[in-house]
Amino acid sequence: MSAASQKTRVLTGITTTGTPHLGNYVGAIKPAIAASQDPTVQSYYFLADLHALIKCQDPKRVQESRLEIAATWLALGLDTDTAIFYRQSDIPEIPELTWMLSCVCAKGLMNRAHAYKASVAENEAAGNQDPDKGITMGLFGYPVLMAADILMFNSHKVPVGRDQIQHIEMARDIAGRFNHLYKGDYFTQPEAVVDDNVATLNGLDGRKMSKSYNNTIPLFVAEKKLLKLVRKIKTNSLEPGEPKDPATCTLFQIYSAFASREATSAMRAEYQAGIGWGDAKSRLFEMLNEQLREPRERYLALMEDPGHIEAVLQKGAERARAEAAPFMDRLRHAAGLGRFV
Numbered sequence: 001m002s003a004a005s006q007k008t009r010v011l012t013g014i015t016t017t018g019t020p021h022l023g024n025y026v027g028a029i030k031p032a033i034a035a036s037q038d039p040t041v042q043s044y045y046f047l048a049d050l051h052a053l054i055k056c057q058d059p060k061r062v063q064e065s066r067l068e069i070a071a072t073w074l075a076l077g078l079d080t081d082t083a084i085f086y087r088q089s090d091i092p093e094i095p096e097l098t099w100m101l102s103c104v105c106a107k108g109l110m111n112r113a114h115a116y117k118a119s120v121a122e123n124e125a126a127g128n129q130d131p132d133k134g135i136t137m138g139l140f141g142y143p144v145l146m147a148a149d150i151l152m153f154n155s156h157k158v159p160v161g162r163d164q165i166q167h168i169e170m171a172r173d174i175a176g177r178f179n180h181l182y183k184g185d186y187f188t189q190p191e192a193v194v195d196d197n198v199a200t201l202n203g204l205d206g207r208k209m210s211k212s213y214n215n216t217i218p219l220f221v222a223e224k225k226l227l228k229l230v231r232k233i234k235t236n237s238l239e240p241g242e243p244k245d246p247a248t249c250t251l252f253q254i255y256s257a258f259a260s261r262e263a264t265s266a267m268r269a270e271y272q273a274g275i276g277w278g279d280a281k282s283r284l285f286e287m288l289n290e291q292l293r294e295p296r297e298r299y300l301a302l303m304e305d306p307g308h309i310e311a312v313l314q315k316g317a318e319r320a321r322a323e324a325a326p327f328m329d330r331l332r333h334a335a336g337l338g339r340f341v
């Protein structure tokens with residue numbers, strides 16, 4: 001076996017519908033970049049832009065988000081000589097594999113997908129005659145496309161949020177079914193990796209930071225806007241001088257996710273000593289701004305140079321297809337779609 005094939009293959013996708021925020025960085029981007037630096041790992045990170053079409057039919061938003069997310073990963077230091085960084089839509093083998101997998105995947109399995117079931121439940125709650133109202137085949141088959149993403153590269157590990165565990169289980173199920181039907185060890189069984197040590201950040205209103213709650217702090221907003229947003233973070237009505245509880249405080253949570261251990265202990269002491277909310281917010285802003293200044297500059301420069309980002313992604317697609325195309329050939333053969341000679 002070659003050295004490359006002995007590496008642990010770690011793969012994850014980012015749906016390109018939003019603008020990256022502090023929560024994405026702490027919860028996904030930062031650990032992924034760290035994992036990619038492990039010499040025993042080959043990482044595959046991609047922009048899940050085919051998945052984006054399921055949720056977002058605003059072409060401008062999809063296009064913008066793809067560029068923003070690519071620029072963000074590069075600005076934060078992803079080394080694309082090591083990690084294979086690509087756009088899902090640049091790999092035609094993925095939709096092809098999606099079809100093959102669709103043909104071995106039980107419809108009943110998809111009926112049980114959380115995202116689909118939630119949409120049906122909403123329709124039922126709203127008293128709609130048709131429980132499938134507004135549900136596209138894209139949404140229904142979403143886990144099959146995700147299985148193709150994962151199985152295409154025989155990924156061992158898939159770092160995801162809790163909400164995605166079911167999809168990895170489905171990918172395992174589909175992989176097993178294909179292997180069994182076509183009598184071969186075509187696909188590796190992927191494993192979901194959910195890191196409990198990775199913080200889920202809260203947003204401006206104290207709920208989980210999420211685009212759907214409209215409570216995010218985008219990673220690379222201008223300094224002034226960053227200050228404004230930090231000032232908006234919800235706090236309680238304790239006065240300066242009264243001791244405050246860091247454990248239940250969004251401000252402190254964000255602070256500790258970005259600051260050094262020493263700075264975090266110092267802040268904890270300030271809470272006990274009754275730091276006022278205005279001061280705590282100033283401290284948070286200063287620290288965040290300090291940490292984000294350099295990557296923000298790189299991000300802005302990258303956003304001005306889409307040609308460079310395009311070239312990086314093309315190179316990534318070439319590397320990904322160097323694996324996907326021959327594998328897809330093998331799978332075609334397996335299913336009876338090989339060349340005659």
Ligand code: TRP
Binds near residue numbers: 051150158159
């Ligand atoms: N569905 C994932 C999400 O919304 C994104 C995704 C698409 C993905 N394909 C993937 C994640 C493959 C891991 C592996 O977060």
